[in-house]
Amino acid sequence: MIKIILAEGHNVVRNGIKVLLEKENDIEVIAEASDGEKVLELLKEGQSPDIIITAINMAPVTGFELLSQVKQNHPHIKVIILSRMDGIDNILHAFKAGATGYMLKSINAGEMVYGIRHVSATNERYLCNEVALTLLDKLLHSAVNNSNIDASNIDMSNREIEVLSLVSQGFTNQEIADKLFTSKRTVESHRQNLVEKTGTRNTAALIRYAVLNRIIG
Numbered sequence: 001m002i003k004i005i006l007a008e009g010h011n012v013v014r015n016g017i018k019v020l021l022e023k024e025n026d027i028e029v030i031a032e033a034s035d036g037e038k039v040l041e042l043l044k045e046g047q048s049p050d051i052i053i054t055a056i057n058m059a060p061v062t063g064f065e066l067l068s069q070v071k072q073n074h075p076h077i078k079v080i081i082l083s084r085m086d087g088i089d090n091i092l093h094a095f096k097a098g099a100t101g102y103m104l105k106s107i108n109a110g111e112m113v114y115g116i117r118h119v120s121a122t123n124e125r126y127l128c129n130e131v132a133l134t135l136l137d138k139l140l141h142s143a144v145n146n147s148n149i150d151a152s153n154i155d156m157s158n159r160e161i162e163v164l165s166l167v168s169q170g171f172t173n174q175e176i177a178d179k180l181f182t183s184k185r186t187v188e189s190h191r192q193n194l195v196e197k198t199g200t201r202n203t204a205a206l207i208r209y210a211v212l213n214r215i216i217g
Contacts, residue, residue, distance in 0.1 A: 002026055002120045005042060007033040007054040007066065008082070013105070017053070017082075020109050027116060035059060036066030043074060050120055051100075053080045056090070064097060071098035078119050082107075086131050088138070101126035110174045114188060124201065132203035133170055154197050156215070163190040165216045168207045 004021060006029050008014035014032055021027045031047050033039045035058040052070060056063035067079050080101035081094045094102050101119045103112060107128050115126045127135075156164075159180070166176045173191070177184045191206075200206040210216045 001028050002051060002116060003028055003030045003049045004116070005029075005031045005033065005039055005047060005049040005052045007036060007039050007052065007058065007063065009034050009055060009058045013055075017112075020112070021116075024113055027113070036061030036063060036069075039066055040069060043070070043077075049077060051078045051080060051116060053082050053116075055105075056081060056083045056085065064093065067094065067097050067099055080116070080119060080126070086134055088135065091127070091131065091135075095125060099125070101128075102131060103128040104130050106130065108172055110184070111172055114173060127202045127204065129167075129170065129172065129203055133207070136204040136207050156194070156197065160190050160194055161215065163187060164194055164206070164210055167191065167203065168210065168216055 004027060006014055006018060006021075008017065011034070014034070018029045018032065021029055030049060031042050033042060036054065037060055039052060039054070040061065052066070054063040054066055058066075061069075063081060063083075067081070070077055070079055075098075078100040079098065080103060081099050082103050082105055083090065084105050086104055091102050101115055103115055103126075107115075107130065111129060115128060118124070119126050162180060163176060166179060171179070173184045173187045177187045180187070195201070195206055198206060198209045200209050207216075
């Protein structure tokens with residue numbers, strides 16, 4: 001069971017996320033908070049979550065301040081930032097401070113659950129698809145070019161290339177599964193295989209790799 005503390009200043013948003021997560025058999029929201037200060041009190045009282053999901057703009061203790069204190073005093077707890085802001089400065093700030101994931105509040109239910117499971121099961125960081133594609137656009141329009149990337153020794157199946165192409169178009173795992181007449185877990189498995197084969201760390205890096213090596217157009 002993945003135990004979650006959910007910190008969000010807006011009751012309607014917080015309740016909506018809680019209802020969404022509690023539909024999953026392997027996720028439990030063990031506590032809620034309207035700001036970071038309350039989360040810190042919950043931790044002092046003995047609550048022991050696997051993951052804290054927190055908004056940024058809260059008072060008196062913001063999501064970034066909460067992140068800093070959790071990483072200092074409870075380094076085993078993973079923190080996912082849930083924000084409306086997709087600016088690169090906020091994203092870099094979050095990950096430099098120790099965040100394990102960064103998701104936009106516009107994220108769909110399926111991807112949120114996938115991201116939580118991914119963060120729980122691995123020590124890898126997670127960046128939601130919408131942000132990853134935004135960053136990818138910036139990379140592709142920049143002058144940055146990596147001439148050392150070599151895909152000649154990577155063996156990708158036709159199905160993996162199909163999945164990669166649909167990922168690059170912004171489709172979710174469930175939408176890709178529907179298009180390919182397969183299961184969402186199979187699509188998730190293909191995505192993980194692609195990440196491992198290419199040595200990339202997130203969706204943006206994976207798609208950039210594929211574009212630079214002309215695996216997809």
